[in-house]
Amino acid sequence: MSSIQQNLEHITSQIENAQQKCGRSRSSVQLLAVSKTKPVEAILEAAEAGQRAFGENYVQEGCDKVQFFAEHHPELNLEWHFIGPLQSNKTRLIAEHFDWMHTIDRAKIAQRLSEQRPAHLPPLQVLIQVNTSGEASKSGVSENDLFTLAELISGLPNLTLRGLMSIPENVPDYASQLAAFRQLAALKDQLAEKYDGIDTLSMGMSGDMAAAIEAGSTIVRIGTAIFGQRDYPHA
Numbered sequence: 521m522s523s524i525q526q527n528l529e530h531i532t533s534q535i536e537n538a539q540q541k542c543g544r545s546r547s548s549v550q551l552l553a554v555s556k557t558k559p560v561e562a563i564l565e566a567a568e569a570g571q572r573a574f575g576e577n578y579v580q581e582g583c584d585k586v587q588f589f590a591e592h593h594p595e596l597n598l599e600w601h602f603i604g605p606l607q608s609n610k611t612r613l614i615a616e617h618f619d620w621m622h623t624i625d626r627a628k629i630a631q632r633l634s635e636q637r638p639a640h641l642p643p644l645q646v647l648i649q650v651n652t653s654g655e656a657s658k659s660g661v662s663e664n665d666l667f668t669l670a671e672l673i674s675g676l677p678n679l680t681l682r683g684l685m686s687i688p689e690n691v692p693d694y695a696s697q698l699a700a701f702r703q704l705a706a707l708k709d710q711l712a713e714k715y716d717g718i719d720t721l722s723m724g725m726s727g728d729m730a731a732a733i734e735a736g737s738t739i740v741r742i743g744t745a746i747f748g749q750r751d752y753p754h755a
């Protein structure tokens with residue numbers, strides 16, 4: 521068994537344990553394998569072990585990988601999530617290649633993605649990135665701006681708003697992690713009262729996955745624990 525396959529099995533059982541502990545059903549949390557900076561061979565190994573959803577952070581690198589698998593391994597039918605920061609002059613590439621976009625934080629990005637989504641593809645599935653910790657250094661909308669942006673997105677023809685994403689402040693204690701994630705879950709519940717189809721919370725990484733799952737995460741984003749350390753510094 522390859523080490524990537526072993527790592528996937530290990531993470532999957534950690535997710536199942538966390539689900540069981542808080543009484544959630546088995547398949548209620550999706551594992552997103554964050555493959556940024558990793559070669560297509562590593563992704564192929566994960567895919568052959570049954571992993572289907574992959575997350576990428578860098579536009580050109582991500583699009584190259586999407587194209588590679590579309591050409592060489594269409595049978596794997598991989599699902600691609602963009603989870604990095606996006607400049608408005610790069611939206612077309614994301615609209616043309618990805619299935620999901622987790623980090624929408626302003627109107628201009630949303631409008632361009634909708635305009636540039638090719639007609640032969642289904643709507644881009646999108647999440648709004650929320651900055652729950654209020655740190656100036658992190659991207660994401662404030663709670664105040666969230667509902668204005670959601671209203672705009674809900675009117676765009678080629679985007680489907682599915683929920684929220686967050687990268688909370690990195691804190692070691694479980695109670696603080698849980699509090700931050702519950703704040704995000706409450707916002708998602710408010711959003712779901714106003715709009716149909718809101719069913720996704722992208723939250724939880726290696727260090728805070730259990731708290732995220734207890735608070736209602738539906739997608740956890742895990743990189744290093746599957747693929748090993750990243751070697752190049754821009755990661």
Ligand SMILES: *Cc1c(COP(=O)(O)O)cnc(C)c1O
Binds near residue numbers: 577603742
């Ligand atoms: C890189 C990244 C991850 C995964 O981080 P690891 O520490 O490698 O598990 C998750 N979410 C986002 C937004 C990332 O950029």
